Amino acid sequence: MEKTFTIGDRSFVLDQSKAEEAFAAKQVINGRQTMTFNLLPLKYQWAYDLYGTMKANHWEPEDIPMQKDIEQWQSDELSDAERWIIRMGIGYFSAAEGIVGDNILHVVRELVTASELKLVLGRHAHEENIHADSLLYMISSLGINPHECEAMFEQIETIRRKNEFVTRTSHTLRRDLDMKDPDNIRLLAKNIFVFGQCMEGTQFYGLFGMILSLYRQNKFPGIGQMFRYTLRDESNHIELLRNLLMDLIGENKEIWTEDFKRELTNLMIEAVNLEKDFINDCLPVSSVGLNAEEFCQYIDFNADRRLEGVGLKALNPGVKNPFPWLSETMDLKKEANFFEQRVTEYQKSSALGMVDDDEL
Ligand code: FE
Ligand code: MN
Numbered sequence: 001m002e003k004t005f006t007i008g009d010r011s012f013v014l015d016q017s018k019a020e021e022a023f024a025a026k027q028v029i030n031g032r033q034t035m036t037f038n039l040l041p042l043k044y045q046w047a048y049d050l051y052g053t054m055k056a057n058h059w060e061p062e063d064i065p066m067q068k069d070i071e072q073w074q075s076d077e078l079s080d081a082e083r084w085i086i087r088m089g090i091g092y093f094s095a096a097e098g099i100v101g102d103n104i105l106h107v108v109r110e111l112v113t114a115s116e117l118k119l120v121l122g123r124h125a126h127e128e129n130i131h132a133d134s135l136l137y138m139i140s141s142l143g144i145n146p147h148e149c150e151a152m153f154e155q156i157e158t159i160r161r162k163n164e165f166v167t168r169t170s171h172t173l174r175r176d177l178d179m180k181d182p183d184n185i186r187l188l189a190k191n192i193f194v195f196g197q198c199m200e201g202t203q204f205y206g207l208f209g210m211i212l213s214l215y216r217q218n219k220f221p222g223i224g225q226m227f228r229y230t231l232r233d234e235s236n237h238i239e240l241l242r243n244l245l246m247d248l249i250g251e252n253k254e255i256w257t258e259d260f261k262r263e264l265t266n267l268m269i270e271a272v273n274l275e276k277d278f279i280n281d282c283l284p285v286s287s288v289g290l291n292a293e294e295f296c297q298y299i300d301f302n303a304d305r306r307l308e309g310v311g312l313k314a315l316n317p318g319v320k321n322p323f324p325w326l327s328e329t330m331d332l333k334k335e336a337n338f339f340e341q342r343v344t345e346y347q348k349s350s351a352l353g354m355v356d357d358d359e360l
Contacts, residue, residue: 028248029179029188031113039115046243051120054127054236059229061130061137066222073142081287082214086223088282089207090144091152092159093230094135096199099163100237101128103170103195111179111188112244120240127233134226141222158278162203165274169194186255189248193264196241197306198271200234205302206279206295208234212329213290231330242309265312272303272315294322 005012025032026043042048072078073086101124109121139146152159169191177184208231215224249256276296283292301321304314 026114028112028114028117028244028251029185033113034115037115037118039119042116044114044116044243044247047114047116047120047240050236050240050243051116051123054120054123054233057229057232057236059130061134061226064222064225066137066141069138069220069222070141070143072219078219079287081283081285082219084284085207085210085214085282085288085290086142086220087144087148087152088156088159089211089223089227090135090138091149091156092162092207092278093131094139094149095153095159095163096204097128097131097135099166099170100195100200101125101132103166103191104128107170107173107191108188108195108244111173117244124237124240127237131230131233134230138223138226156281158274158281162199162274162278165270166194166199182252182255185248185252186260189245189255189260190264190267192241192245192248193310194267194271196238196245197310198268200241201238201306201309202268202271202299202302203275203278204231204234206275206299207282209295209298209323209326210282210290212326213323214288216325216329217289228330238306245310261312264310265307265315268303268307268312269315272299275299297322 001016003014003016005014022032022034022038023041023043028044039048073083104121105125109118109125112118112121138144139149153163154160169187172187173191177187179185179188208227211220211227212224212231214220215227276299279292279295279299283290283295286292297319298321300316300319304316304319308314
C-alpha cells in the first residue's frame with residue numbers, strides 16, 4: 001500500500017507494506033538489523049513498559065545521607081560479625097554489579113536485534129553502573145581501603161567461585177557465533193538464565209537479606225536504603241531477563257529440549273551450592289540474630305520461584321520463605337515521602353508510576 005505526500009511541486013511516496021515487512025522481521029535474535037534504532041512499531045511491548053518502570057525508579061547514591069552509617073562504623077557499638085557482613089556485601093557487589101553490566105552490554109545487548117530490547121537492556125546496564133557507583137560511595141564514605149575490597153574478589157574463595165560461575169558463561173559468547181545454530185542459541189539462553197535467574201534472582205538475595213536484616217535493626221540506614229533501591233532495580237532485571245528468555249525460547253522452540261531443561265536446572269543447583277558456601281563465609285557466627293541456616297533456606301525459596309518463573313520444576317517444592325518481613329522492608333510504596341525529596345521527584349516526572357513490589 002503506497003501513500004503519496006505532495007508538498008509544493010514535490011511528491012514523496014511511502015510504502016507501508018515495506019514497513020510492515022520490517023516489523024515482521026523484528027525478532028529477539030537474527031531479526032532485521034538496523035542502524036536507525038527504530039523503536040516503533042513496538043513488537044515487545046513488555047520491554048518498553050519495563051523501561052518506563054525502570055526510569056521511574058531512578059535514584060542516585062548521593063541522594064542518600066551516610067552520616068549515621070559513618071558514625072556507627074566508627075563507634076564501638078558494632079560487632080565484628082556485623083562489620084564483616086558489610087565488608088562482604090560491599091566486596092561481593094563491587095565485582096558483581098560490574099560483571100552483570102558488562103555482560104548485558106557486551107553480550108546480551110549485542111546479540112539481540114529488536115530495538116526496544118536494546119533500549120531496555122541499555123537501561124539495565126546503566127542501572128548496574130548506578131549500583132557500582134553506590135558501592136564506591138559506600139566505600140569512600142566509610143573509609144574502607146579500596147585495595148582491600150579489590151583483594152576480596154580473588155582471596156575470598158567463595159566470592160571468586162561465584163564470579164567464575166557467571167563469567168564462564170559470558171566468555172563463551174564473546175566471539176563470532178552463528179546464531180542460527182541451536183547450540184549457540186542455547187549458549188545465549190543459558191547466559192540469560194544464569195545472569196537473570198541464578199545470579200541476580202537467587203545469589204544476590206543472600207546478602208540482600210543480611211544487609212536488610214541489619215537495616216531492620218536500625219544499623220546502617222544509608223547502606224540499607226541503597227540496597228533497598230538496588231533490590232527494587234534487581235527485581236526488574238530479573239523480570240526483564242525472564243521475559244527475554246521466554247521470548248527467545250518462544251521464537252526458537254527447538255532449543256527447549258529435556259536435556260537443556262536439565263542443564264539449566266543443574267546450573268541453578270550449582271548456583272545455590274555456591275551461594276550457601278558464601279553465606280557461611282558471611283555469617284561464620286550467628287551472633288547478630290542472623291543465622292546461616294535461615295539464609296540458606298531463603299536461597300532455596302528464591303531458587304524455586306526463579307525456576308518456576310521460567311517453566312522449570314522446583315527443587316524443594318513447598319519450601320517456605322523464612323523472612324516474610326523482608327518483603328515489607330522492601331516495599332517502597334508504603335512510604336509517602338520516604339527519603340529525600342529528589343527521589344520522589346524522579347518518580348513524579350514519569351508518566352508510568354512505580355514498580356510493582358509484589359515480586360520482592
Ligand atoms: Fe545491580
Ligand atoms: Mn541487576
